[in-house]
Amino acid sequence: MKEFEPKIVAFCCNWCAYAGADQAGLSRIQYAPNVRIVRMMCSGRLDPMFVLEAFKSGADGVLVAGCHTPGDCHYLSGNFKAERRVLLLKRLLEQMGIEPERLRIEWVSASEGAKFAQVVNELTQKIRELGPNPLKGAFSNSSQNR
Amino acid sequence: MIFVMTEEKPRIGVFLCRCGGNISDFVDLEKVKEKISKIDGVVTVEIDDHWCSAPAGQKIKDSIKKNKLNRVIIAACTINMHQEHFQELLEEAGLNPYLLERVNVREQGSWVHRDNMEAATQKEIDLVKGGIFRARCLTPLTPIREKVSRNVVVIGGGITGIIASLELAAGGYHVYTVEKSPTIGGRMAKFSKVFPSLDCASCILTPKMAAMESSKNITLLTYSEVQEVSGSPGNYKVKILRKPRYVDESKCIGCGDCTQVCPVKVPDEWNSGLNKRGAIYISFPEAVPRVATVDEANCLYIKHSKPGKPVCGKCIEACKADAIDFKMKPETIEIEAGAIIVAVGSEVFDARQKPELGYGIYPNVITNMEFERLTNSDGPTKGELVNPVTGKPPKTVAFIQCVGSRDEKFNPYCCRIGCTASLKHAVYIKDFISKDIDIYICYNDMRTVGKGFEEFYRRARDLGVKFIRGIPSEIKQKPDGSLVFNVFDATTDTLFEVNADMVVLAAGLIPPKDVEKIRETLKISKGPDGFLLEAHEKLRPVETLTDGIFVAGTCLGPMDIHDATAEGMAAASKVMGFLAAGEIVREPIIAKVDEDLCSGCRMCISVCPYDAIEMKEREEGKVVSSVNELMCKGCGLCASTCPSGAITVQNFTDEQLRSQVKGILVEL
């Protein structure tokens, strides 16, 4: 069987984390190819449903990345709200039988390409250790029609 | 313009970009095409070298028409590039620009997974799948048009801010130039000469400063600081603190009588502390505005007066204009501005951090800034270069380059001005003082990139300046007060002992002190070197990621006067381009309420950072939330908080984001 390749969905805010990932690209920093970015204006846009949707659809990990706390969020305090939700979600995930370590929140500024790469590498490594999402296959999601 | 309505079935065109090999060298695009072609709704998948090019743009438009596309996906570079161009293509082909979906497969894909084509290809497939799923849920949107203010706030009154202000004033905009010191002019006003022409700095700067004062379109706010910025692009509200200078600017005639009678003597920062000034002072004769300022930390009247028992007050007596006013209080004013230029400049590296070089220990070790003041006719010695130990002109002067720069312990970057500044000082000594003064320049690399700089370097060599390729590790003082150091010259492989009666340290530039405060107030990123960050290092050198906020000059990194001036002009012209139409078009990324779903719980109001939501009465007894379009910035906090799913953000709806997640993960 092929080696387990984790799939990670990353919710990135437009102003810092998305730009930080761009910076990693501009600097040609090579990192684990396991992450797929979903762009949002602010990490505070993160609806807990998005994270649950990702795990339900078979993601092995979820990264939420925004601007540094306290003061960098483009919309003042969205990053704090995101952090609160992630903490709550971790407890919820545990209840559902998903290891809370599969969900991670990080602050990455527009110039921190190297940090973005490092966070992705670490999370990928962590999820390799944990193995596939235990819920995978619990919901049928092979159909591409919503 | 007729927009295709979206009730019809999605007809999606996917345009995969090779990016001239940047993508296709690392991703198997044919495989991507084969996989995604099968997805429901995808009508055509096309590959091109550069979708951003004009001929390729035509192909996209043709394809939209021929295939009756109602969604367009471009899988290429980051959305921060070419977005407007692609949106225009859609519009030209009769499609609403918000039916465009960008998939970033270069910065997030081919550039970061260069050694794993299989994984990079799979990643691109997933990302495009996500894009397709999201695109199905896109809806046409109309950009928001807003009137803009024609005022501009320029923060910083150094050469960059001055030039930017004058350009804007000439263009008919009203400029508020905010400077934290008592005078505009910045560091350039302290220089004696400028390289490589050896023009006198004040001869070229003071006319500009005077123009700032006389222009009807410029309001000078010196001794003032920006405290808070709110509002939105085109309509910012800028709160400015006017520090009390205890002198009425409208009355003071700048005679300087008060400065003569003040009994306090403190180091004069304008002259790098080489002499003393009073607690009431005018920084230099050409100061603009030429009015006195009381330094409240040192003024006896302010520090020691008790009610009914004033202390000192000599300046009050001396002032014939009756301009001194110790009752002045800090004042905050608010200005409406369409755009803001940040030109706050930089600081000079503190050479005391390298005690081995003796600065701050031996008075005859000075910095390049002090050299400027010692050779400036307005300076403490009226322009006569003297050895601070002996009070006589020096016989031998040694310059040490890269102090704090190109130094892993301090700042890894090159200060870009140190080499030419020391050449300027060396040539100045030889040309203006005496050919007989011996000069050494100890350097790592002579970096003379700039128009006429290399020729200037040659001139210094021709004048007999001695160049040693190496930096001394320690400078010592001899019993007679003169200085000595050993330095290894890498060019001749020789260890030299240099005796000098003065050493000048080429201290580099560092980020401004209050950079964090500026970043927080204006939401500008900073780079790893600590300087502010432009939106794109090559193509958007004076923009930030926030519309209407521009940056220029040495707050972005070390640069010389020529470059700072060019940036000031560039920023001014960007502002004019931004405000010229009198209105700006804003992305319709704002919150929308579905009044049928809203339960009136007010959770959204409690999280909105901009107070953009209020309750309104919908019908008898039912209140629902309503969003003020002009105030909403589209962060989406309300949408992610609303328990009934009644509020969402256009272009980032729950449905769009959830579908994107599903699409990314769905197995084909």
Ligand code: FES
């Ligand atoms: S904008 Fe980046 S976290 Fe809010």
